[in-house]
Amino acid sequence: DQQVKQNSPSLSVQEGRISILNCDYTNSMFDYFLWYKKYPAEGPTFLISISSIKDKNEDGRFTVFLNKSAKHLSLHIVPSQPGDSAVYFCAARGNNAGNMLTFGGGTRLMVKP
C-alpha cells in the first residue's frame, strides 16, 4: 500500500523552462511534506518543505504547492538548470509519527542544456 506516490518516473525539461514534479498521497494524517533531491551515488538531500497549514512555500527557484483537498503536492523549479538534473523524492510525515518519513518512488528530472 503506497501512501505516497510519484506517478511520473521521469521528466525531461529544457534549460530555462519550468519543471513541475507531482506527488499524491492517500493518508489524511500526513501534516508535513518534504522534497528531497538525490544525485547518483549520494544520499538524498533536503530541498524544501511545507506544513499542511500552508498551501505554498517558496525558496529561491523552488516552490512547493499543497492542495489538501486533492491530497496533491507539486514542486516547481523555475528556471530549470542542468545542475537540477537528479532524482526528486516526495516525502510525508504523520502528525504523531515522530519525524518518520514515508517516501514516494521518486521522479528522475533531466534538464537539457
Next chain:
Amino acid sequence: EAGVAQSPRYKIIEKRQSVAFWCNPISGHATLYWYQQILGQGPKLLIQFQNNGVVDDSQLPKDRFSAERLKGVDSTLKIQPAKLEDSAVYLCASSLGRTLGNTIYFGEGSWLTVV
C-alpha cells in the same frame, strides 16, 4: 560540519552470508534512522533510534535484520542470513530530534549486492 558517515560504501556477498553496516551520525544528533532503498523505489524506514532507544522498528524484518545504537552515537545494522531481495542501498540518517522541523540528513549509503 561533518555529515553522516557510513561504511562500507559497497559490499557484495553471497546469499545466506552475513553483513554489517556502520553509521556515525552528525555530532549532537539524538535521532538516528536506517532506511532501505531498493533500486527504482523510494527509501523505506527500517528503524528509528532516539539516543540509544528504539522508537520504531515496525518495518524491520526481525528474523534476519538487527540494529543497535548501544552508546547513543554510532549504530550498526546487521543482516544475517542475507537473501537476494536484500540487495539495496542502506541509508543512515540523523536529525537533532524527532519533532517537526528537524531536518533529516542522509549519509551516502551502503550499497549491498546479494548474489
